[in-house]
Amino acid sequence: MPLRKRSPEDLLPLTPAMLHVLLALAEGEKHGYAILKEVSRRTNGEVSLGAGTLYALVKRLLADGLIVETDDRPDPSLDDERRRYYRLTPFGRDVAVAEVRRLQTIVAHARTLRLVPAGGRGRA
Amino acid sequence: MKRMVTGSRKRRFGWLIRLLPVDIREAHGDEIRQVLSTADEHRPRGFIPGLAFLLGAAWDVLKIAPRQHADALGQDVRYTARGLRRSPVFAVAALATIAVGTGATLSVFAVVNAVLIRPLPFENSSKLALVWAINPEGSRTWLAAPELVDLESRARTLHGVAGLTDLRLALTGNGVPEELDVVAVSASFFQLLGTRPFLGRLLGPYDDRVTSERVVILSHSLWTRRFGSSPHVVGQTIVLDGEAYAIVGVLPKAFGLIPPSSVFPQHADAWVALQPHLVSRARDVRYLHAVARVRDDIPFATAREEISAVGAALSRDFGSAYGNRAWSFDLVPMKEDLVRGVRPALMVVLATVALVLLIASVNVAALLLARAESRRREMAVRAALGASRGRLTRQLLTEGFVLAGIGGILGSVLALAAPAIARVPQLGMLPRFSDVAIDWRVAGCAALLVCITAVLFAVAPALELSRPPARSSTLRSSSGSPPAVRLGRWLAASEVAIASAVLVVALLFAKNLAVLLDVEPGFTSANVFTARVALPPKYGTADAIARFFDEVLNRTRQLPGVDAVAAVTQLPLSGAALGSSFTVDAAANAPRRLDVDLRGVTHTYFETLEVPILRGRAFTSRDARTSPAVAIVDEITARHFWPGRDPIGQRMRWIRQPDVEVEVIGVAGSVRHQGVQHPARATVYRPHTQYARSTMYVVARMAGSHDMTEPALAGVVTSVDPDQPITDAITLAALRMRSFAQPGLGAALGTALALLALVLTAVGVYGVYAFAVVQRRREMGVRLAIGGTPARIQRLILVDGLRIVLLGLAAGVPGSLLASRLTATFVPGVQRFDPWAFAISGALMLGVALGACWLPARRASRVDPAVVLRADP
Numbered sequence A: 001m002p003l004r005k006r007s008p009e010d011l012l013p014l015t016p017a018m019l020h021v022l023l024a025l026a027e028g029e030k031h032g033y034a035i036l037k038e039v040s041r042r043t044n045g046e047v048s049l050g051a052g053t054l055y056a057l058v059k060r061l062l063a064d065g066l067i068v069e070t071d072d073r074p075d076p077s078l079d080d081e082r083r084r085y086y087r088l089t090p091f092g093r094d095v096a097v098a099e100v101r102r103l104q105t106i107v108a109h110a111r112t113l114r115l116v117p118a119g120g121r122g123r124a
Numbered sequence B: 001m002k003r004m005v006t007g008s009r010k011r012r013f014g015w016l017i018r019l020l021p022v023d024i025r026e027a028h029g030d031e032i033r034q035v036l037s038t039a040d041e042h043r044p045r046g047f048i049p050g051l052a053f054l055l056g057a058a059w060d061v062l063k064i065a066p067r068q069h070a071d072a073l074g075q076d077v078r079y080t081a082r083g084l085r086r087s088p089v090f091a092v093a094a095l096a097t098i099a100v101g102t103g104a105t106l107s108v109f110a111v112v113n114a115v116l117i118r119p120l121p122f123e124n125s126s127k128l129a130l131v132w133a134i135n136p137e138g139s140r141t142w143l144a145a146p147e148l149v150d151l152e153s154r155a156r157t158l159h160g161v162a163g164l165t166d167l168r169l170a171l172t173g174n175g176v177p178e179e180l181d182v183v184a185v186s187a188s189f190f191q192l193l194g195t196r197p198f199l200g201r202l203l204g205p206y207d208d209r210v211t212s213e214r215v216v217i218l219s220h221s222l223w224t225r226r227f228g229s230s231p232h233v234v235g236q237t238i239v240l241d242g243e244a245y246a247i248v249g250v251l252p253k254a255f256g257l258i259p260p261s262s263v264f265p266q267h268a269d270a271w272v273a274l275q276p277h278l279v280s281r282a283r284d285v286r287y288l289h290a291v292a293r294v295r296d297d298i299p300f301a302t303a304r305e306e307i308s309a310v311g312a313a314l315s316r317d318f319g320s321a322y323g324n325r326a327w328s329f330d331l332v333p334m335k336e337d338l339v340r341g342v343r344p345a346l347m348v349v350l351a352t353v354a355l356v357l358l359i360a361s362v363n364v365a366a367l368l369l370a371r372a373e374s375r376r377r378e379m380a381v382r383a384a385l386g387a388s389r390g391r392l393t394r395q396l397l398t399e400g401f402v403l404a405g406i407g408g409i410l411g412s413v414l415a416l417a418a419p420a421i422a423r424v425p426q427l428g429m430l431p432r433f434s435d436v437a438i439d440w441r442v443a444g445c446a447a448l449l450v451c452i453t454a455v456l457f458a459v460a461p462a463l464e465l466s467r468p469p470a471r472s473s474t475l476r477s478s479s480g481s482p483p484a485v486r487l488g489r490w491l492a493a494s495e496v497a498i499a500s501a502v503l504v505v506a507l508l509f510a511k512n513l514a515v516l517l518d519v520e521p522g523f524t525s526a527n528v529f530t531a532r533v534a535l536p537p538k539y540g541t542a543d544a545i546a547r548f549f550d551e552v553l554n555r556t557r558q559l560p561g562v563d564a565v566a567a568v569t570q571l572p573l574s575g576a577a578l579g580s581s582f583t584v585d586a587a588a589n590a591p592r593r594l595d596v597d598l599r600g601v602t603h604t605y606f607e608t609l610e611v612p613i614l615r616g617r618a619f620t621s622r623d624a625r626t627s628p629a630v631a632i633v634d635e636i637t638a639r640h641f642w643p644g645r646d647p648i649g650q651r652m653r654w655i656r657q658p659d660v661e662v663e664v665i666g667v668a669g670s671v672r673h674q675g676v677q678h679p680a681r682a683t684v685y686r687p688h689t690q691y692a693r694s695t696m697y698v699v700a701r702m703a704g705s706h707d708m709t710e711p712a713l714a715g716v717v718t719s720v721d722p723d724q725p726i727t728d729a730i731t732l733a734a735l736r737m738r739s740f741a742q743p744g745l746g747a748a749l750g751t752a753l754a755l756l757a758l759v760l761t762a763v764g765v766y767g768v769y770a771f772a773v774v775q776r777r778r779e780m781g782v783r784l785a786i787g788g789t790p791a792r793i794q795r796l797i798l799v800d801g802l803r804i805v806l807l808g809l810a811a812g813v814p815g816s817l818l819a820s821r822l823t824a825t826f827v828p829g830v831q832r833f834d835p836w837a838f839a840i841s842g843a844l845m846l847g848v849a850l851g852a853c854w855l856p857a858r859r860a861s862r863v864d865p866a867v868v869l870r871a872d873p
Helices: A016-026 A032-042 A051-063 A088-114 B002-017 B022-042 B046-085 B090-116 B145-152 B189-193 B218-226 B253-257 B301-315 B334-339 B343-374 B377-384 B389-415 B418-423 B439-466 B472-477 B481-519 B542-556 B637-640 B710-720 B732-738 B741-775 B777-785 B790-826 B835-861 B867-870
Strands: A067-068 A085-087 B129-136 B157-170 B178-185 B217-220 B237-240 B243-250 B268-274 B287-294 B330-333 B528-534 B561-568 B577-584 B593-601 B613-616 B632-636 B653-654 B657-668 B683-687 B694-700 B726-730
Touching: A016 A032, A016 A051, A016 A088, A032 A051, A032 B022, A051 A067, A051 B022, A051 B046, A051 B178, A067 B129, A085 A088, A085 B593, A088 B178, A088 B653, A088 B694, B002 B022, B002 B046, B022 B046, B022 B472, B022 B777, B022 B790, B046 B389, B090 B334, B090 B343, B090 B389, B090 B439, B090 B741, B129 B334, B145 B157, B157 B189, B157 B268, B178 B189, B189 B287, B217 B218, B237 B389, B237 B418, B253 B330, B287 B301, B301 B330, B330 B334, B343 B377, B343 B389, B343 B481, B343 B741, B343 B790, B377 B389, B389 B439, B439 B777, B481 B790, B481 B835, B528 B732, B542 B561, B542 B710, B637 B657, B637 B683, B657 B683, B657 B726, B710 B741, B726 B732, B741 B777, B741 B790, B741 B835, B777 B790, B777 B867, B790 B835
Parallel strands: B178 B268, B217 B243, B593 B683, B632 B657
Antiparallel strands: A067 A085, B129 B287, B129 B330, B157 B178, B157 B237, B157 B287, B217 B268, B237 B243, B528 B694, B528 B726, B561 B593, B561 B694, B577 B593, B577 B653, B613 B657, B632 B683, B653 B657
């Protein structure tokens, strides 16, 4: 396979669920259940991912190199050894940033059309 | 306690996770299970929340499963396609083998489907049946007119019974006169079949009376050909045999597609009511076919029992008409009756083609095995990169499916040629063969074949790859052949075994046909030209008819090259016969009555067809209408009536003219009138002067180098009567070939399949040994280096091949025995055990398989030791 430097934009747009997973990992490595809880907490329970959906995403994100499994674990006595932890790769971080920028551009465009008030929340 | 609960939950989730493809299961299965367990522990307690959680989890997994499977499959397919592109020789060999195997199977299935499986083109056709009379000897025959009435009134299990008989009527009036093939049927006939008119109406009960106005229903083809598809034809009047018939309807085109058979004539131009055309209402004159419909709520077996009982009751109630003997009726499903002549051979051919497909599959398995061996390194790399055994097995299965799928599509394309079987002259006239087509059943069969073959292909390489990695090749060569080579040999041996069974079956069919070809039909068919002459009603008297035919024969005899000429009421081998009965005044315990095949002939008939007169004399021109009634009987009739006595001078009575005593003046050799595969039946010949029929066949035997032509004979006939046409001109040799259609079917298809099996096996054996030689080339190099000669190396491989072929042949013996026993059970005339078939099959197999070994053996002996020993093992 020819090794070509991939640009983060190649992977855009991300699905909302994917972005949520990346954001959940942005603040540090987490295991699967923690990712689910984090996504649910951040969205006030509006987004609730199932275990199957989550690992379908994890498989994809791993394959695309956005996240990696990590060996660094908390104190084993606090943890179940079967748990696997994931963290964002630098490339994954770039992709998340690029996706957020893309969304920002859309929001900015919406503002020029006065669909949402500047600096405020939309009433859509 | 908590542990147990967790355990059962784990199992529950485990089942859920099994829905996902193996790669995500292996990568994340434990994690998913763990997340589910954790979430389960943190959910609110209670039954309803528990159920909601479980349903939610199941929904979540079900939602992602299809996409995950599709992804995994897509990846495998892409990988397979890349692999096939990289080894084009393998791809072509495997795909060609599968295509040939599935193509042959689908073609045979297409024929079986059209002939045996597809329902007849009638409404609810599984309830349609034919009724036959069964005589005291147990053979079936036609029905008499009163029996039809009795069946209709006595049978409670039937919706109705319709009689039919075929006629030829002259159409005169508008346009050129022509003779039509007409079928006379009971009023209920079309209603029983569920046929609706294309134009006008079909027959009603009021049409089917002797006194009714005559009506006719046109076939679609006659309507198109003769009446220019005019929609105004209904209501017009046509003249048939000098009588006016009102056209009341036209049949749909599809009705012309009814398979011809013993019941339905090959061709019908028009349909008329039966009652006015009944030749006889006597209980012992049998000439009617009967179609019945079993009531919807009655099982077939019940109806059959009742019909048989009705027959038995009739022969008791009307004892004297049945000669005080036990007659009965038989009810046969219409479809079964139509195809009974070809069903056995087709079933055997279907089983044989399945064997050929098995050989093809084994071939591909051997190819895949060889490929798996060379891909061992690739698989090891993939395994090292984390691909699990399940993942690799799945990859192999996908490869199997891709190969089987593409091969199956190619095979289906080959099978599109199956309908061409109807264009093979001898086979096309077999019942329903013109209907062979590719329909959804054939497509379904194709899909099924793809699945079966895919699994077959994947098994061998999967077994092979699941073994632990091999030791080094030098070690292997010292301890014998590598396991893949050994497995390949087993595959080769099994191919030989299966192919030898296919060969035996084909040889049995071929021998059956050869035996029939040798059968003496009892007359000569060489250089005999025949044509039908049907005189119109204007030849009203027996004398007029006799004068006409005598004159035609006299003039034909003058044509150059004519050795002998005669006329007869029904041609031998045509299947046509008039069943009739003769009685004798015999002692109480001797047979008094015999159903015979009655034929009217001119006095030169026996010398023209070279039918031997064994005793007494042939007819002469002095056997005139007014001279004493005479007959010539065949050997069977003579033995029946006068066993051990001289039949000459004996008297018998024809059931239709019981007051006339007929004197037997000669005994003729028996003739197989019904076709060479059917034994001769009792026959009585009468001179045409005393048994006048307006329709006769002229038969002319030509001197060696001369051919009679249709125009020449037509010229003679028109010189006697300018308006008189001839029809159905054909040579007896061609008629004889036609009667080989049924036995020829098995022989033709069997031979084709045997050739295919031989070629496939040769390719398979070659492949296995070519692979073995490649695998052992290092060993060969060593042998050559330490003083082995090329001849010894060749012998080494050939001896190995010989062992495998002999093993295969030995293993094939029980299968071949079983195959020949089954063939003999299904196909009449085939021998149960034929040592010659086994010997020929074995010799052929041995020759072909050893030939296939020889090429790789030669290559092995040409190995350059210096090159192989230096090469990387």
